[in-house]
Amino acid sequence: xxxxxxxxxxxxxxxxxxxxxxxxxxxxxxxxxxxxxxxxxxxxxxxxxxxxxxxxxxxxxxxxxxxxxxxxxxxxxxxxxxxxxxxxxxxxxxxxxxxxxxxxxxxxxxxxxxxxxxxxxxxxxxxxxxxxxxxxxxxxxxxxxxxxxxxxxxxxxxxxxxxxxxxxxxxxxxxxxxxxxxxxxxxxxxxxxxxxxxxxxxxxxxxxxxxxxxxxxxxxxxxxxxxxxxxxxxxxxxxxxxxxxxxxxxxxxxxxxxxxxxxxxxxxxxxxxxxxxxxxxxxxxxxxxxxxxxxxxxxxxxxxxxxxxxxxxxxxxxxxxxxxxxxxxxxxxxxxxxxxxxxxxxxxxxxxxxxxxxxxxxxxxxxxxxxxxxxxxxxxxxxxxxxxxxxxxxxxxxxxxxxxxxxxxxxxxxxxxxxxxxxxxxxxxxxxxxxxxxxxxxxxxxxxxxxxxxxxxxxxxxxxxxxxxxxxxxxxxxxxxxxxxxxxxxxxxxxxx
Numbered sequence: 217x218x219x220x221x222x223x224x225x226x227x228x229x230x231x232x233x234x235x236x237x238x239x240x241x242x243x244x245x246x247x248x249x250x251x252x253x254x255x256x257x258x259x260x261x262x263x264x265x266x267x268x269x270x271x272x273x274x275x276x277x278x279x280x281x282x283x284x285x286x287x288x289x290x291x292x293x294x295x296x297x298x299x300x301x302x303x304x305x306x307x308x309x310x311x312x313x314x315x316x317x318x319x320x321x322x323x324x325x326x327x328x329x330x331x332x333x334x335x336x337x338x339x340x341x342x343x344x345x346x347x348x349x350x351x352x353x354x355x356x357x358x359x360x361x362x363x364x365x366x367x368x369x370x371x372x373x374x375x376x377x378x379x380x381x382x383x384x385x386x387x388x389x390x391x392x393x394x395x396x397x398x399x400x401x402x403x404x405x406x407x408x409x410x411x412x413x414x415x416x417x418x419x420x421x422x423x424x425x426x427x428x429x430x431x432x433x434x435x436x437x438x439x440x441x442x443x444x445x446x447x448x449x450x451x452x453x454x455x456x457x458x459x460x461x462x463x464x465x466x467x468x469x470x471x472x473x474x475x476x477x478x479x480x481x482x483x484x485x486x487x488x489x490x491x492x493x494x495x496x497x498x499x500x501x502x503x504x505x506x507x508x509x510x511x512x513x514x515x516x517x518x519x520x521x522x523x524x525x526x527x528x529x530x531x532x533x534x535x536x537x538x539x540x541x542x543x544x545x546x547x548x549x550x551x552x553x554x555x556x557x558x559x560x561x562x563x564x565x566x567x568x569x570x571x572x573x574x575x576x577x578x579x580x581x582x583x584x585x586x587x588x589x590x591x592x593x594x595x596x597x598x599x600x601x602x603x604x605x606x607x608x609x610x611x612x613x614x615x616x617x618x619x620x621x622x623x624x625x626x627x628x629x630x631x632x633x634x635x636x637x638x639x640x641x642x643x644x645x646x647x648x649x650x651x652x653x654x655x656x657x658x659x660x661x662x663x664x665x666x667x668x669x670x671x672x673x674x675x676x677x678x679x680x681x682x683x684x685x686x687x688x689x690x691x692x693x694x695x696x697x698x699x700x701x702x703x704x705x706x707x708x709x710x711x712x713x
Contacts, residue, residue, distance in 0.1 A: 256280065
């Protein structure tokens with residue numbers, strides 16, 4: 217951050233600065249800038265439209281200068297530039313006797329975090345934002361803070377000026393320890409932090425490490441005998457009149473405490489760090505002792521299973537279809553999901569053979585489950601949804617096939633019932649097709665995105681060629697398919713031949 221402050225210390229500061237921080241979260245970007253700077257901090261996730269971004273910048277600048285912050289709606293770039301100039305201009309009384317120390321020496325700094333989203337937020341006006349000082353005539357500096365390098369952030373037409381590059385180096389181990397050490401004054405806490413950093417230091421930022429440490433520290437110290445420093449853990453002496461001796465810290469004790477925390481450390485990386493469970497729930501489930509101070513059996517120290525997803529029926533089929541679309545190649549869709557007409561005239565999904573064992577693939581080929589989910593287009597998702605829903609969803613009562621065949625019925629009666637079955641199948645197919653193209657189903661996609669189950673990989677303002685990616689894991693998709701009474705493995709390419 218010192219390099220950024222040095223660039224803005226004197227007049228003539230650069231108009232565009234790219235702050236690359238691949239090792240830091242955006243919430244940790246809080247530079248201390250010179251007093252001459254009037255800083256306007258914006259977040260491209262919070263201000264997800266151009267109107268919000270323009271209005272937010274003008275109102276925050278006006279608030280910083282002690283002016284009226286009610287700017288109303290700012291729908292265009294011209295109104296944004298005019299509003300910035302109006303907010304930056306000194307009052308009428310000071311305008312006539314303005315000196316070099318008033319506004320003339322000040323620098324407007326607009327600091328944008330999550331800057332990789334600006335192109336989707338502003339659209340064609342994204343390159344105009346990079347020339348803010350040139351187009352507004354103000355002593356302005358735009359600081360783009362992003363975890364992406366400028367080569368990936370640069371506009372496609374390359375019509376933006378080249379910024380001054382500032383690289384924010386990762387925190388050193390001693391700096392991370394200095395941030396975490398105030399968490400406790402217990403003599404074991406530095407040893408606990410050494411173990412935590414050795415295990416998870418490369419996986420999380422300091423705020424996340426502090427969050428994980430708050431859950432693991434009670435588990436680490438739960439089996440300590442009475443000692444003089446136990447009051448630092450929020451525990452009272454067994455005999456207040458006779459305080460116990462100080463804690464003896466040796467290799468044997470550290471080794472036993474490390475072995476006690478092995479499972480909790482592994483579970484924290486899978487469940488606690490991504491916030492799948494809360495900190496109190498995690499500590500309570502894996503506590504080595506109960507409320508009475510007795511040791512709990514190892515078999516009882518397990519995390520509770522995740523709560524089932526409370527989703528509509530169509531959303532569950534949509535999620536399973538999205539999982540299959542992310543982990544199956546597009547060339548396998550017809551074989552796995554295609555519905556053809558059989559010899560009796562009824563529409564059935566094509567048959568296939570099973571391969572023994574989950575995840576077996578050809579030698580030399582990396583399984584897709586190890587490579588992660590792939591993006592897929594929206595029309596492919598709807599086609600897979602239609603096939604799954606038509607095959608396994610419960611039909612309405614008027615479309616249910618409830619009659620069978622009798623060995624003694626005539627040929628004409630058999631043909632009539634077969635024609636009725638074909639008609640019911642066609643009506644059911646039409647209902648499923650109508651559902652797949654209805655706004656009721658399409659409105660589920662933003663809801664699933666908000667829950668983190670789907671992720672849009674195409675720009676948010678693009679209406680055609682929408683691509684998505686499934687963020688659900690195999691266990692979650694398998695449980696949903698089991699709830700819907702069919703086997704997920706029948707629709708996975710790696711399990712079929």
